[in-house]
Amino acid sequence: MVLQAPVLDDRTYDDLVAEARSRISRYAPEWTDLNDSDPGVALVQLFAWMSEALLFRIGRVPDLHFVKFLQLLGIQQRPAEPARTWLTFPLAENQQQAVIPIPRLTQVAAVDDPDAIFETEESLNAVALRVKWLAWKGGSKQKDYDNCLQGSDSTGRVELTQPSLQILAADELTEGLLLPFLEGFSEQGFYVCLSYPEKYTEKSDVIPPTQLSLTIFADGNLDSGAGVACGTDSGGSSTAARIVWEYPDEKSWKALAVDRDSTASLTRTGQVLLRTPPAGAWKRTVLEDTGVTGFWLRARLASGTYDQGRTPRLSAIRTNTVAAIQAQTHREEILGRSTGQPNQVFRLSFSPVLAGTLQLHVDEGISGASQWTEVADFFGSGPNDAHYVLDRATGEVRFGNGEAGRIPIATNTGDGIIALHYRHGGGRRGNLPAGTIKQVLSILSGIDDAAVHNPVPSVGGGDEETLQAAMGRAPQELKNKDRAVTAEDYEQLALRVPGIARARALPLAHPRFPCQPIPGTVTVVVVPDSPLPAPVPSESLLRNVCRWLEPRRVLTAEVFVTGPRYSAVSVTAEIVAHGGSDLADVARRVEHVLLQYFHPITGGESGTGWEFGGTIYYSLVYRQVLAVSGVQRIGTLTIMVDEQPQPPCVDIPLPAGHLAKSEQHSIIAVYSGA
Numbered sequence: 001m002v003l004q005a006p007v008l009d010d011r012t013y014d015d016l017v018a019e020a021r022s023r024i025s026r027y028a029p030e031w032t033d034l035n036d037s038d039p040g041v042a043l044v045q046l047f048a049w050m051s052e053a054l055l056f057r058i059g060r061v062p063d064l065h066f067v068k069f070l071q072l073l074g075i076q077q078r079p080a081e082p083a084r085t086w087l088t089f090p091l092a093e094n095q096q097q098a099v100i101p102i103p104r105l106t107q108v109a110a111v112d113d114p115d116a117i118f119e120t121e122e123s124l125n126a127v128a129l130r131v132k133w134l135a136w137k138g139g140s141k142q143k144d145y146d147n148c149l150q151g152s153d154s155t156g157r158v159e160l161t162q163p164s165l166q167i168l169a170a171d172e173l174t175e176g177l178l179l180p181f182l183e184g185f186s187e188q189g190f191y192v193c194l195s196y197p198e199k200y201t202e203k204s205d206v207i208p209p210t211q212l213s214l215t216i217f218a219d220g221n222l223d224s225g226a227g228v229a230c231g232t233d234s235g236g237s238s239t240a241a242r243i244v245w246e247y248p249d250e251k252s253w254k255a256l257a258v259d260r261d262s263t264a265s266l267t268r269t270g271q272v273l274l275r276t277p278p279a280g281a282w283k284r285t286v287l288e289d290t291g292v293t294g295f296w297l298r299a300r301l302a303s304g305t306y307d308q309g310r311t312p313r314l315s316a317i318r319t320n321t322v323a324a325i326q327a328q329t330h331r332e333e334i335l336g337r338s339t340g341q342p343n344q345v346f347r348l349s350f351s352p353v354l355a356g357t358l359q360l361h362v363d364e365g366i367s368g369a370s371q372w373t374e375v376a377d378f379f380g381s382g383p384n385d386a387h388y389v390l391d392r393a394t395g396e397v398r399f400g401n402g403e404a405g406r407i408p409i410a411t412n413t414g415d416g417i418i419a420l421h422y423r424h425g426g427g428r429r430g431n432l433p434a435g436t437i438k439q440v441l442s443i444l445s446g447i448d449d450a451a452v453h454n455p456v457p458s459v460g461g462g463d464e465e466t467l468q469a470a471m472g473r474a475p476q477e478l479k480n481k482d483r484a485v486t487a488e489d490y491e492q493l494a495l496r497v498p499g500i501a502r503a504r505a506l507p508l509a510h511p512r513f514p515c516q517p518i519p520g521t522v523t524v525v526v527v528p529d530s531p532l533p534a535p536v537p538s539e540s541l542l543r544n545v546c547r548w549l550e551p552r553r554v555l556t557a558e559v560f561v562t563g564p565r566y567s568a569v570s571v572t573a574e575i576v577a578h579g580g581s582d583l584a585d586v587a588r589r590v591e592h593v594l595l596q597y598f599h600p601i602t603g604g605e606s607g608t609g610w611e612f613g614g615t616i617y618y619s620l621v622y623r624q625v626l627a628v629s630g631v632q633r634i635g636t637l638t639i640m641v642d643e644q645p646q647p648p649c650v651d652i653p654l655p656a657g658h659l660a661k662s663e664q665h666s667i668i669a670v671y672s673g674a
Contacts, residue, residue: 017048070470079352079392081426082460085459086322088318099127100126108324108437121325122323129295131192189299207276209276211274215318227523229546229559231550240303241303242265247277247295261273269538318455325354325423327426329421352394354423366409379404383402432458437458459538484557490553497548499541502526504525506525507522508522521560526545527563546561564659569616577630581630583669594667613654613656613658618651
């Protein structure tokens with residue numbers, strides 16, 4: 001038998017008053033004064049107000065039951081998640097030291113939102129050196145090279161008499177630099193030229209002994225649509241290639257000690273930490289026929305090979321850059337003392353709490369403070385297990401009942417229950433464009449505070465899940481049972497990864513063979529939660545999705561996770577505004593409506609994001625413009641897709657799987673008869 005949902009009374013105050021008025025003539029025909037001044041009408045309005053409140057409370061009962069069932073099933077609202085980015089710390093102009101230490105947990109806030117605070121995740125040795133030139137050997141066609149640099153702000157390319165050696169000015173403040181490492185990379189490698197600013201040139205002819213950090217941005221390889229292959233790229237290094245870093249001495253190239261390389265041989269974004277040689281060993285030299293003098297560094301493929309389609313393509317190489325997370329650290333916070341009662345609850349002063357950051361000590365006055373262990377629940381805890389459960393969203397710390405989890409001993413000695421260390425933060429407010437996180441909150445001597453910035457956007461931040469969203473997610477979780485079988489399962493599971501706003505699963509789709517269905521493959525296209533007009537997931541975010549999907553996929557399925565492909569959409573229109581309207585304001589509001597309409601996350605007719613491969617209906621775009629207050633009619637309207645004007649009054653289907661992106665529109669507002 002089909003379950004029938006109960007019919008809830010959703011009548012409002014106006015509905016109740018109107019219904020009562022309609023019945024007066026039938027049940028009390030002598031009552032003829034139905035104005036608001038009549039005492040009887042006043043009583044009707046009073047009872048309608050009371051009835052509306054009562055109906056609202058009764059209507060909330062099913063929601064309460066739903067929430068209680070969710071708690072029984074262990075389904076909770078997801079806490080807010082922090083955004084992540086990279087921060088660059090240039091040295092000050094008047095600073096004469098070659099190395100300045102940047103401590104871990106250095107705080108930098110967003111300019112427009114001082115409450116969006118980011119902390120560096122590790123320490124950094126900031127050096128006066130910066131990346132100045134890049135050079136490589138190998139066969140690279142001019143056409144291919146130009147394609148890689150479309151839209152680049154690079155300062156230019158120098159043509160050399162020796163065709164096998166190519167060099168490019170690569171100031172590290174320039175964005176969009178893509179290097180195609182083609183034939184010859186395995187034999188010759190590529191070269192990075194480091195230099196001091198002009199004020200250091202005469203005094204600094206050597207590099208001091210230090211740990212030199214090079215941050216490699218390799219997200220450029222995601223533009224090709226290759227994405228990340230789950231099960232290989234989501235874990236450790238996905239390539240057998242081994243890179244060595246070398247510096248020149250008087251006769252040959254010598255290897256530098258590598259303290260850490262998180263780039264998987266330059267195929268992913270990360271850091272290379274190099275141990276520089278003793279003072280005086282690494283000097284300024286001229287690289288072959290380039291005529292460029294500097295501290296040259298070579299990256300060479302020592303052994304192994306790259307997988308097909310995974311040859312390094314870099315978007316930037318930076319010094320003085322370190323990973324940062326949207327968080328604030330708190331230490332030694334006293335939560336209180338145990339009363340010896342079961343199921344005690346204490347609350348941290350700040351929330352949401354970042355996963356894995358709380359260190360909780362309990363001082364029971366007997367043998368000093370001891371560290372307790374966080375567990376997801378007490379189902380596996382015994383009466384003597386020093387366990388606690390943390391609700392990250394609210395900051396509540398819950399202890400056991402003496403049977404499932406130990407009860408802290410009640411005592412008046414010692415420090416009680418102490419949060420030795422934890423970090424809190426998160427939310428969509430942390431998803432910020434590049435160059436907007438630059439307000440230094442920590443005291444840093446020798447650093448140019450005005451030049452500190454994030455060279456790439458911060459991504460991955462997500463708000464706390466709403467109750468309605470959790471209620472909507474519960475049936476799907478019960479349906480797929482944390483396993484990915486259907487395309488819908490893959491999409492719903494991908495949406496559970498923090499920072500993902502939309503997901504689309506494409507069965508039989510392989511990123512490297514887009515025109516051919518490949519049995520056993522699934523490509524999951526994800527869109528990050530970002531206010532940018534064309535959000536692109538970072539490589540680390542794609543790997544997070546892969547790590548989440550990998551243990552849940554069908555054993556025989558080959559899963560790829562990639563970012564979306566976009567079709568640029570712009571509208572050129574001349575609109576006629578009502579007399580007396582502010583023409584500039586009307587044009588601005590029309591452009592804002594169109595930017596929202598074509599947005600991949602908040603666009604479309606439903607406001608939930610532009611449909612993958614959705615058709616642009618000319619009439620609906622026309623209606624969006626006409627609906628703006630102040631618009632009388634439309635003179636002309638032309639839709640352009642990827643800079644190509646489309647015929648008027650014709651619907652435009654986007655390529656399969658593509659989303660619309662809209663960055664600017666050309667709107668001209670005039671008065672009638674102008």
